[in-house]
Every structure is written in structure tokens, then in C-alpha cells.
Amino acid sequence: MADGQMMKRAKYKSSVKDPGVPGVLKMTRERFVFMPNDPNSSRKLNVEFRTIKGHKFTKEGSSKQALLNLTQEQGGNYILEFDNFADRDICREFVAAAIAFHGETGKATSEKPAAPFQGDQLSTAEMEHRIKLLQEDNELQMLHKQFVIGGILTEAEFWATRKKLLDQNDRRRPKQRVALKNEMWSVKPLSDGQSNRVTFNLTPEIIHQIFAEKPAVRQAYLKFVPIKMSEKEFWTKYSRAEYLHSTKNVVAAAAEAAEDEELAVFLKQDDMLANEARRKIRRVDPTLDMEADVGDDYLHLPDHGLLREESKDVLESQYEPYRRHFSQDLNQHAAVVLQGRVVDVELGDTRSVAEALSQTKQAELANEASEGNSKKDLSYRISRIAEMDDLQGPRDPAVAPLCIKDPRDYFDSQQANALGDTGSGAKTLKCNVNPLEAYGSLKELVSEIRVTGLSEPITNPEVPFTVLSSLTQNISSTKYHLGKNPHESVLDSLPKVTREDLLHHWTSIQELLKHFWSSYPITTKYLYTKVTRLKDAMSQVYPKLQEIKESVQSDFRHQVSLLVHPMLQALDAAFAHYDADVQKRSAKNGERPNGFV
Amino acid sequence: MTPAASKLYTDDVSLLMVLIETNPFFWNSINSTLSFSKFISNVLAFLNSILLLNRLNQVVVIATGYNSCDYIFDSSALHNHNQKAESLLQKLEEFVDKDESLCRDDSVDGPGFSLLSGSLSMALCYIQKVFRSGPLHPRPRILCLHGSPDGPGQYVSIMNAIFSAQRSMVPIDSCIMGAQHSAFLQQASYITGGVYLKPQLLDGLFQYLTTVFTTDLHSRSFLQLPKPVGVDFRASCFCHKNTIDMGFICSVCLSIFCKHHKKCSTCGSIFGQAQTQDSSTPDRKRKTSVDK
Numbered sequence: 001m002a003d004g005q006m007m008k009r010a011k012y013k014s015s016v017k018d019p020g021v022p023g024v025l026k027m028t029r030e031r032f033v034f035m036p037n038d039p040n041s042s043r044k045l046n047v048e049f050r051t052i053k054g055h056k057f058t059k060e061g062s063s064k065q066a067l068l069n070l071t072q073e074q075g076g077n078y079i080l081e082f083d084n085f086a087d088r089d090i091c092r093e094f095v096a097a098a099i100a101f102h103g104e105t106g107k108a109t110s111e112k113p114a115a116p117f118q119g120d121q122l123s124t125a126e127m128e129h130r131i132k133l134l135q136e137d138n139e140l141q142m143l144h145k146q147f148v149i150g151g152i153l154t155e156a157e158f159w160a161t162r163k164k165l166l167d168q169n170d171r172r173r174p175k176q177r178v179a180l181k182n183e184m185w186s187v188k189p190l191s192d193g194q195s196n197r198v199t200f201n202l203t204p205e206i207i208h209q210i211f212a213e214k215p216a217v218r219q220a221y222l223k224f225v226p227i228k229m230s231e232k233e234f235w236t237k238y239s240r241a242e243y244l245h246s247t248k249n250v251v252a253a254a255a256e257a258a259e260d261e262e263l264a265v266f267l268k269q270d271d272m273l274a275n276e277a278r279r280k281i282r283r284v285d286p287t288l289d290m291e292a293d294v295g296d297d298y299l300h301l302p303d304h305g306l307l308r309e310e311s312k313d314v315l316e317s318q319y320e321p322y323r324r325h326f327s328q329d330l331n332q333h334a335a336v337v338l339q340g341r342v343v344d345v346e347l348g349d350t351r352s353v354a355e356a357l358s359q360t361k362q363a364e365l366a367n368e369a370s371e372g373n374s375k376k377d378l379s380y381r382i383s384r385i386a387e388m389d390d391l392q393g394p395r396d397p398a399v400a401p402l403c404i405k406d407p408r409d410y411f412d413s414q415q416a417n418a419l420g421d422t423g424s425g426a427k428t429l430k431c432n433v434n435p436l437e438a439y440g441s442l443k444e445l446v447s448e449i450r451v452t453g454l455s456e457p458i459t460n461p462e463v464p465f466t467v468l469s470s471l472t473q474n475i476s477s478t479k480y481h482l483g484k485n486p487h488e489s490v491l492d493s494l495p496k497v498t499r500e501d502l503l504h505h506w507t508s509i510q511e512l513l514k515h516f517w518s519s520y521p522i523t524t525k526y527l528y529t530k531v532t533r534l535k536d537a538m539s540q541v542y543p544k545l546q547e548i549k550e551s552v553q554s555d556f557r558h559q560v561s562l563l564v565h566p567m568l569q570a571l572d573a574a575f576a577h578y579d580a581d582v583q584k585r586s587a588k589n590g591e592r593p594n595g596f597v
Numbered sequence: 598m599t600p601a602a603s604k605l606y607t608d609d610v611s612l613l614m615v616l617i618e619t620n621p622f623f624w625n626s627i628n629s630t631l632s633f634s635k636f637i638s639n640v641l642a643f644l645n646s647i648l649l650l651n652r653l654n655q656v657v658v659i660a661t662g663y664n665s666c667d668y669i670f671d672s673s674a675l676h677n678h679n680q681k682a683e684s685l686l687q688k689l690e691e692f693v694d695k696d697e698s699l700c701r702d703d704s705v706d707g708p709g710f711s712l713l714s715g716s717l718s719m720a721l722c723y724i725q726k727v728f729r730s731g732p733l734h735p736r737p738r739i740l741c742l743h744g745s746p747d748g749p750g751q752y753v754s755i756m757n758a759i760f761s762a763q764r765s766m767v768p769i770d771s772c773i774m775g776a777q778h779s780a781f782l783q784q785a786s787y788i789t790g791g792v793y794l795k796p797q798l799l800d801g802l803f804q805y806l807t808t809v810f811t812t813d814l815h816s817r818s819f820l821q822l823p824k825p826v827g828v829d830f831r832a833s834c835f836c837h838k839n840t841i842d843m844g845f846i847c848s849v850c851l852s853i854f855c856k857h858h859k860k861c862s863t864c865g866s867i868f869g870q871a872q873t874q875d876s877s878t879p880d881r882k883r884k885t886s887v888d889k
Contacts, residue, residue, distance in 0.1 A: 432704050438621035439697040443690060445624075445634040450686045454638045458803050467801035471808055475823050 006094050010034070011081040012043055016067070020081050027091065029098055034080075045078065049098040057092055068092055093124055126166070133165055142504065143511055152537045153515060157530070161514065207350055210238075211357050212336045215272040220265045221354050231350060241266030273332060494556055501548055502563060505541065509567055512538055516574055522581070535578055538571055608815040612655045612727060612735040613647055614720040615640070616742065617669075619660045619693065620711035623745045623775065627708075631774065631799040637689075639803040640742065641682050646807060648672060648681075655735055657723055658685060659716045660692050661743070664699040666715040667692050668723075710748030713741070713781070717758040717769075724767055736814045738768045738791070741782060744775035749838035752781070759785045768792075770810055774799060780829040780840070787828045794823055835862065 006027045011020030012034050021043045023036035034045035047070075056069040066088035071077045082088040134141045147153040159166065211218040217238065225234050241263055244253045257264035494502070516534045519527045545564050552560045617640060618624075624633045644656050658670035669692060670685040717739070724737040739762065762769055768791035771782035778795060786793035796805045812820055834841050834855035845854045850864040860867050 432706055433622055433625050434704055435621070435697070435700045435702060438625045438705070439693060439700070442619070442621040442624060442633060443693050445632065446637070446686060446690050446693065449634050449637055450683070450690075454641060454682070458639060458642050459801055463798060463801040464804035467796070467798050467804040468808060470797060471805070471823060475821050 005029075006091065008087050008091055009083060010087075010091075012036070012045060013067075013079045013081055016065075016079065018079075025080060025091070027094055027098070029101060032095075047078065049095075050102045052095070052099055052102075055092065055095050055099065057088065068095070070095065089124070096127075129166060130159065139504075139507060143508060146508060147511065147537075150537075152512075152533055157515060204350070204353075208353055209336075211354050212339075213332055215276070215358075215361065216265060216268075218354050218357055219272065221350070222358065225351070237263055238266055273328070494552070494560065498548060498552055498556075498560065502560070505545060505548070506567060509538075509541060509570065512541075513570060513574055516578075520577070520581070531578070535575070538574060541571065542568070606653060606733050606735075607651070609813040610651055610653045610735040611647075611813040612657070612724070612737040614723065614737065614739045615644070615656065615658045616661050616713070616716045616720060616739065617658060618711055618742055618744045618774070619689070619696070620663045620709060620745050621693075622663065622705045623708040623711065627744065627775070631802065636742075636774070636802065637686075639806065641685070642803055643806040643811070644670075644685075645681070647811060650811070650813075653735060657720075659719050660689060661711045661713055661716040662692065662696040663705075663709060663711055664696050664701075665692075666712050666719055667695070668719065708745050708775070710751070711743075711745040712751070713743060713745075713748070714751040714754035714758060717741075717755065717762075721758060721761055721765070721767070724765065728765070738770065738814060740810050741769065741771045741785075743771060743773055743779060743782060746775065746777060747779050747781045747840075749833035749840055752833035752838065753835065755781050755785070759788050762789050768814065770794075772796065772802075772805065772810065774802075778829065780831055783825060783828045784830060786825070792822045793825045 008025050008027075009022070010025040011022050012025075013020035021036045021038075021041055023034055023043075026033045026035070029049070031046060031048045034043075036043050051072050052070045054071045056071065058065060058067045066082040066085045068080045068082065068088055068091055069077055070080070080091075082091065134144055144158060148155050148158050211221070221234060225231050229237075237260070240256075241253075244256060257268070512534055516531065516538070519531050519534070522528050522531060545567065549557065549560055549564060617636075624636075644658070647656055648654055654672075656670065656672045657668065660667055660669045667688075669688040670681070672681070675681060675684065720739050724739075727734050727737060759769065762785070767789065769782070769785040769789045770791040771779065771786050771793045773779055773782065773793075773795040783793055785791070792809055794805065794809055796802060809822055812822065831840050831842060832844075832853050833839060834844055835852045836854050836856070836858070839855055841853070841855050845857060846852070847854070847861040847864065847866060847868070849866045850861065852861055852863040854861075858868065
């Protein structure tokens with residue numbers, strides 16, 4: 001796709017219901033051409049991508065057609081049907097890139113903002129993530145529009161500082177998979193009350209589950225079908241065995257097993273399962289976890305706390321193999337559920353499912369056999385567990401959570417620095433004092449009070465009155481200007497448009513400065529061009545801020561200029577650094593003859 | 598506590614820790630209508646009025662000196678209620694003597710720095726003791742009557758004291774009598790939710806104290822007290838104790854430095870190398886030589 005040309009078989013339709021004219025679709029960056037197979041047909045297409053404004057497509061699904069709809073600005077559209085969804089997706093990406101390439105000055109449409117053309121390949125999923133992020137966050141979209149589409153920052157640079165956002169989205173929404181059902185017990189045959197017929201319903205899901213949980217059945221299937229019996233017969237026999245088990249009539253089961261060999265396989269206990277269980281037991285970690293066992297005092301209860309079935313009748317030994325144990329079934333089912341879906345084969349073909357499952361089981365066996373150092377592992381684990389709890393050091397104390405404040409809190413409280421001291425009650429003398437003198441005078445004053453006592457009245461009556469009135473005025477005026485809540489900001493009292501503008505400028509300046517400062521020290525030409533681009537963008541901010549200041553009413557003008565002041569300071573600092581850097585560079589290159597870089 | 602006593606514990610019972618500035622160099626260099634004796638008499642009247650507001654109110658006075666700090670007055674430890682002022686003044690005189698004896702400087706330029714961090718810590722320790730005294734206790738707050746400029750060397754300890762006050766929910770009020778604003782106390786009041794005030798007329802200090810700083814914590818929810826216009830959040834660097842606007846910060850422990858260091862002095866983490874700009878020029882030189 002990178003070389004800019006594509007050819008695929010497609011059908012051109014005038015509407016969705018139209019069967020379509022089969023032909024060949026050839027796409028380049030500039031245009032796409034459709035030539036029908038039938039040379040006599042008049043349905044040829046030769047359309048430039050410049051005129052195509054958008055594209056729509058049908059979702060994937062087995063019953064739907066793979067359609068791609070290219071829409072034009074004036075309302076015309078071209079519907080193309082592909083043979084399969086893979087083809088359609090490839091064409092769709094190509095079309096998207098072509099449209100974006102032509103519509104680069106574009107405006108963000110409400111459906112899909114135009115993704116700028118990139119030299120490096122981005123997967124569709126990533127592109128869609130970014131588009132979704134932009135759609136969800138207005139601020140981000142505005143910044144993206146301003147910088148990336150305005151040509152100040154490239155797409156890669158913009159997203160480089162937001163890797164966290166991109167990663168987060170990927171990890172959200174893991175696909176939920178359908179779990180295994182507990183239908184072993186509830187496959188109740190539909191028994192018709194009147195006749196003696198019993199009907200079992202076996203769906204591919206259930207068959208998959210049966211193969212997963214009962215390896216003997218799976219093995220029997222692979223062995224018998226289609227050599228000895230057809231699939232239908234196999235499942236009939238299996239159902240008969242299930243039915244016999246559900247009646248819990250062990251003697252009858254034994255009797256039938258004696259007659260029918262294949263049935264016997266289903267009725268007997270599963271040897272393969274027994275082997276598997278033995279293997280698992282051998283692998284169990286013998287280290288004892290005292291904490292986990294403390295609550296499980298089942299040694300002193302009869303039967304180790306398990307509920308037994310009431311039928312305590314001792315069967316004859318010949319019937320023993322035909323008995324099924326509920327606990328074993330339950331354990332096996334649990335083991336299979338925990339293992340999850342081992343096989344991802346489509347469930348239609350029973351044979352392939354059976355084969356796939358047995359292959360995985362064999363692979364597991366092979367893996368285990370090859371693990372020679374499992375014993376070493378085990379002994380290492382044992383030695384670790386034997387550590388004493390008492391001898392371990394104290395854990396780290398719990399930490400208090402980190403509280404990161406919104407920088408806007410500090411932003412509008414910095415105006416105090418700009419204000420400076422508004423008159424003060426006292427002035428200090430600069431003098432060099434001998435400590436003896438200083439302490440002496442202090443002690444003198446203290447003894448003076450002790451002698452004279454408190455003066456009455458404490459102060460001249462006019463003074464407190466002045467103080468009180470000035471305090472009251474101060475409090476009421478700050479309330480008028482700043483509001484009741486000490487944490488309420490000046491920003492809220494400004495008109496909405498100005499506030500939005502100021503905040504937008506603040507975020508965009510932060511973004512610019514972030515990229516500006518991260519490019520220093522300049523080591524490559526790329527960084528140098530980037531810095532120049534950023535500098536030009538920053539110099540354009542000054543007149544905009546001036547404009548805001550002038551557009552506000554006179555009461556707020558002072559406050560707005562106070563708010564704007566730190567922004568200007570930050571920009572000034574950046575420019576100063578830039579100028580100093582340029583000077584340094586030119587000083588270094590000073591000895592060159594003029595003109596050479 | 599008897600049940601009767603518990604009924605007396607109304608919402609507005611407060612424990613007020615007053616930290617008064619007794620730095621002689623500051624009082625010597627101040628040139629205004631407020632002398633130390635006037636200051637003390639204003640403060641004494643203020644303390645009396647606090648104790649009058651509620652029978653169960655408690656007041657503790659700590660003196661912030663040049664070389665040391667000490668408790669001067671504790672209203673709950675007093676046996677003779679008629680001689681509060683006398684005992685305070687007596688103790689104050691003893692404290693000034695002790696402070697003088699500890700003084701090792703030959704001469705001090707200007708107002709010097711007083712030990713605000715020490716007295717803040719002492720106040721917080723007393724408050725902790727009160728917290729552990731039982732289920733019923735007055736609500737504590739701290740009032741700093743401060744005048745000397747901020748000592749950048751005390752930045753770290755003052756910030757630690759402020760954060761522990763914040764955690765114990767003890768507001769720190771500040772009344773500045775000096776010529777300049779105090780960044781540390783501005784931050785203290787902002788972070789702990791206290792009141793910061795720099796009076797315009799120091800003559801009427803008593804009026805300021807009774808109007809603004811007498812309010813107990815319960816009443817502050819419906820009274821309006823003066824708010825500062827803004828807070829100076831500048832920090833001091835940890836290496837030279839200068840006040841700085843821009844500096845280097847250790848990403849592990851957030852210590853602030855004014856110059857590039859190889860290693861963080863607080864947590865010991867090693868910083869990476871900063872890239873130098875000299876690397877760009879050799880490339881250029883090489884390029885032109887190839888061209889020729």
C-alpha cells in the first residue's frame with residue numbers, strides 16, 4: 001500500500017439492493033478507476049479522490065455484504081461491494097488515507113475528524129483510538145486542531161507526550177468470552193409423558209464441553225467415528241448412557257454394559273481422567289501453608305466433613321466400575337472451567353474439535369515430561385517457605401496518598417506577587433546592633449511594663465475605630481471582588497467567553513512551552529526546525545492576549561491583565577532563552593565566512 | 598471529667614497557642630509607633646479577653662527568641678488566677694535572660710531571623726499532648742505574632758511543621774508586624790486554613806487581634822474574616838537556602854536545588870547527566886570539511 005496503488009475485484013452497485021456489476025477496481029492516490037468485466041457494459045468509473053469527501057462501510061457480520069460507500073460533497077455516492085471483508089478493509093484504509101491526503105486543510109467533521117497523512121504506517125486500530133480520544137475530549141481536539149492541522153506540531157510529536165492516554169484505551173474493554181455452562185446436570189432429556197421416547201438436544205457448544213470434560217468420550221469418538229458407527233449413532237449411544245446414569249440404577253447400567261461394548265465405554269469410569277488426576281497429585285506442592293489450613297479442621301469430623309450419599313449399600317465388586325461419583329464430576333468440571341477455552345476452533349465440525357482437544361492434551365503431556373528440573377524448582381520453593389514469619393522485618397508503614405493539585409489553583413493566586421506590598425505599617429532600620437544593647441533594651445521594656453502595668457485605655461479611641469472601619473471595608477470589598485469562598489477564583493467572575501479564551505490560551509501556551517523546552521539542548525537539525533516553528537507560533541500569541549485584554553470591560557481589565565501576566569512572563573522567559581541560545585550559536589560560528597551554516 | 602463539666606464544653610471552647618516574637622534585633626530595628634512594651638500590653642489585654650469569652654478556654658504563650666524558644670505562660674497550669682500577667686512577665690524576663698546568655702554573635706545586621714520553626718514545633722507538641730488527654734478537649738489553633746523576615750534556612754522545618762499541622766487539622770493564623778510579607782506564614786495559613794493578616798495600623802493591634810483572631814473555629818464557618826489577595830509559594834533551595842523561583846527538583850523526594858548536583862543530598866539518588874550543547878558544533882565542523 002505504501003507505493004500508492006491497489007487493485008481488487010469488486011462490484012459496483014448503484015444502490016444497496018442492486019446486484020452490482022462485477023469488475024476490477026484500481027486505486028491510486030489521486031483517483032480510483034472501476035472497469036467492469038463485461039467490456040460492453042457502460043458502468044465504468046473514473047473518479048478523483050479530490051471530490052470524495054467521506055466513506056461509509058457496513059459492519060462485519062456473516063450475513064452482511066462487504067460494502068464501501070464513497071460519498072461526494074454534492075451528495076453523490078459510489079457503492080462498491082467486495083468479495084470479503086478483508087479486501088474491503090484494505091481498500092477502506094487506502095481510501096481513508098487518500099481522502100485525508102486531499103483534505104488536509106480540512107475541517108473536523110462531526111463523524112470523523114480527518115486524520116493527517118503520515119509517512120509512517122499506523123494501524124487502523126490506533127488511528128481509531130486517536131480519533132475516539134479526540135472526539136471524547138473537546139480540549140484535546142481543539143489543541144490538536146490548532147497545532148497539528150495548523151502545521152506547528154506534527155502528529156507524532158503531539159501524541160508523543162500523551163502515550164499514557166493511548167495506552168489506557170488499549171487496555172480497556174477486554175473481550176468477554178462465553179463461559180462453559182453447567183449443563184452437565186441439566187441436560188434433562190425431554191421426556192414425553194405419553195410415549196416412551198426421550199429426546200436429547202446436543203448443540204455444538206455442549207459437544208465441545210463434553211469433549212473437554214470427558215476425555216474417554218473424546219477418545220471413543222475419535223476411535224469409533226466414522227469407522228465403526230456414524231456420528232448420530234455415537235451420540236445416541238452416549239445419550240443412552242447418560243439416561244441410564246440419570247436413573248441411578250447401577251445394576252441396570254452394568255447389565256447394559258455387558259451387552260454393548262461401546263456403551264460400556266461410556267458407562268465405565270473414565271480411566272484417562274484417573275490418570276490425569278494421579279499426575280496432578282504428583283505435581284502438588286508439598287509445602288504446607290499453615291495459615292490456610294488453620295480454619296480447615298476437618299480431620300476430626302466423620303468423612304472429613306464431606307456429605308456422603310445416603311446409599312451406603314455396598315455393591316458387589318463387579319458393579320463398582322459403573323458407579324459415578326458426583327464429587328469427581330464436580331472437580332473435573334471445575335478444572336475445565338478454570339482452564340478456560342483451550343481450543344479456538346469453530347464448533348461446527350465435531351471431529352476437528354475432538355482432534356484439537358486431544359492434540360492440546362498431548363502437548364501438555366510432552367511439556368511435563370520434558371521438565372527435568374521440576375524437582376529442583378520444588379525444593380527451592382520448599383526452602384523459601386520454611387522462613388519464619390517472626391524473624392522477618394517490619395513492613396514499610398502505609399503511605400498517605402499523593403494529592404496533586406490542579407495548577408489552576410496556583411495560577412490565579414499568584415496575582416499577589418504581582419501586587420506586591422500595598423503599604424506597610426512599619427519600616428525597618430538597617431543597623432548593626434550589639435546583642436548586649438538589644439537584649440538590654442528588651443529587658444528594660446519588660447520591666448517597665450511590670451512596674452507600670454497595663455495602661456488604661458490600651459489605645460487611643462480613634463485608632464480602633466479606624467481599624468475596624470478599614471477592616472470592614474476590606475472584607476466587604478474582597479467579598480465583592482473575590483467572592484465568599486476563599487478558594488473561588490477570579491476566573492469565575494469574568495464573562496464566559498473571556499474565561500474560555502483565557503483557559504484555552506493557557507493550555508495552548510503550556511503545550512507549546514512543553515515542546516519548546518523539551519527540544520533544548522538542540523542537537524539535531526530536526527529540533528532546530530521544530531524550535532523555529534514553535535517560536536513563530538508563540539510570537540503570534542502576544543497580539544491575541546492583547547486583544548483579550550482590550551475586549552474586556554474596564555472593571556475586569558486589571559484582573560485580566562493580572563491573569564495574563566504569568567503567561568506573558570513564561571513566554572518571555574522562553575524567548576529570552578531562545579535569543580541567548582541563538583547568540584551563543586552565532587558566537588560559536590563567528591569565525592566562518594558569512595553565509596555558511 | 599465530670600458529666601457537668603462535659604456539658605460546659607460548648608462548640609466554641611478553644612485552645613489558643615500564641616507565638617510571640619521576642620527577637621531583640623527585630624524590636625530594635627523597627628521604627629514605628631509599636632514598641633515592645635506596647636506590643637506586650639496589647640497582647641496581654643487580648644489574652645485576658647480570650648480567657649473571658651469562655652471559662653474553659655485555654656491559652657498557652659510561647660516566646661520565639663533569637664537563639665531559643667520556650668513556654669512562657671499556660672493558663673491551665675495556673676493556680677492563682679489573679680496573677681496571670683505577672684507570671685507571664687516574670688517568665689518572659691527569665692526567658693530573655695536565657696536567650697541572651699545563649700547568644701554567640703558579636704553583632705547582628707538588621708532584624709535577624711527568629712526561630713519560628715522551633716516555636717511552631719513546640720506548639721504542635723503541646724497540641725498533641727492535649728489531643729491525647731482524653732475524649733473532651735478544646736479545639737486548638739495557633740496564632741503567630743511575627744515580625745522578623747523569613748529565615749530560608751528554616752524552610753524545610755517550617756514546611757514540615759505546616760504539613761503536620763494540616764494533618765492534625767490545626768489552623769495557623771498569622772499577624773505580621775514586620776515591614777515585609779512572610780512567605781512562610783502565607784503558605785502556612787493557606788495550607789492549614791487559617792487567617793493571614795498584615796495590619797496597616799499597628800497602633801490598633803489590639804483591635805485587629807480582637808476582631809479577627811479571637812474568633813473560635815466553630816464561628817469561622819459563618820463569620821467573614823479578611824482574606825489575603827494571594828499567596829507567595831516560592832520555596833528555598835535545600836543547598837544554599839536561597840529563595841528561588843526556578844530550580845532543579847529530585848524526582849524521588851522532591852527536594853529543591855538551585856544548581857545542578859550529581860547526587861540528591863536528601864535521599865541519595867544519583868541524577869543523570871545533563872546534555873551539553875558542545876556536541877552540536879563538532880558535527881558542523883565535520884560536515885563542512887567533507888563538503889570541501
